[in-house]
Amino acid sequence: MKIETIDVDQQHLLLRLPDEAGQVEIIDQPTSIQKNSVLFLLANNQIVDVLDDHQYDAKKTPARLLILTPNWDIMAAYLAQYYRQKYQISQGEDTVIPSEQVKHVEACAAIFDPLLDWLGYRPIGAAVAEEKKAKSGKPQHKWTKLLTEHPFYVDYQGSKATVYWQKRNQVRIEKGAILSQQMPLNKDGSIGYSARLSEKIRQDNQAAITDYQTTEDVILKSVNEMGMFLYYGGTNGWLVLVDDEGKTLNEWTV
Helix, strand or coil, rough: CCCEEEEEECCCEECCCCCCCCEEEECCCCCCCCCCCCEEEEEEEEEEEECCCCCHHHHHHCEEEEEEEEEECCCHHHHHHHHHHHHHCCCCCCCCHHHHHHHHHHHHHHHHHHHHHHHHCCEECCHHHHHHHHCCCCCCCCHHHHHHHCEEEEEEECCEEEEEEEEEEEEEEEECCCCCCCCCCCCCCEEEEEHHHHHHHHHHHHHHCCCEECHHHHHHHEEHHHHHHHCCCCCCCCHHCCCCCCCEEEHCCC
């Protein structure tokens, strides 16, 4: 990528991209923010939050900002949401990127991403998360927009369902799902913790269940909850969920 112009001093770095593709700015204590900009709030060389210019509050911001100003064809709110999803930063009720805008936003981000990588700023906690991952050896599953309308199927322990991982913290089970009726018990015949939790999840969604079959969509918070709801858990749900081609959700997301 070529940079059209570079302005730099002790408190300010500005990179202007060619063909009106936008600009990248790093600045200490800004007095004003350009409209339609995405702001990365920085502390100790880490990204602690991502905002658009409407969400920016100068009284609450760290001393340093990295600011992306895209071409006017791209709404900053959508680009900010793209990066919140990428860096797994929550803003409460997230902005929804319209389906017809997703490709445009991703194309815009592809211009800025190499610069962000070279500048070396990372989301807060990334180093700790990577260290934990290396120590634990457990797979990390990443949600992407591609999964929103990609169906996965369950056929396990008498349960059958069509499932969508539609958001990072939302797993949707389509109505018509069949729930397992065989509750697993401990060796002494008592009900275990997992089974009790599974029963609670079913009780919380009792209005959507008739004769062990769902009569409306059920939305749960995780793949783990989905497994307990459908078949009392007890196995790796990431491997139970399989698409039309036999590819597991684990293979899609690790």
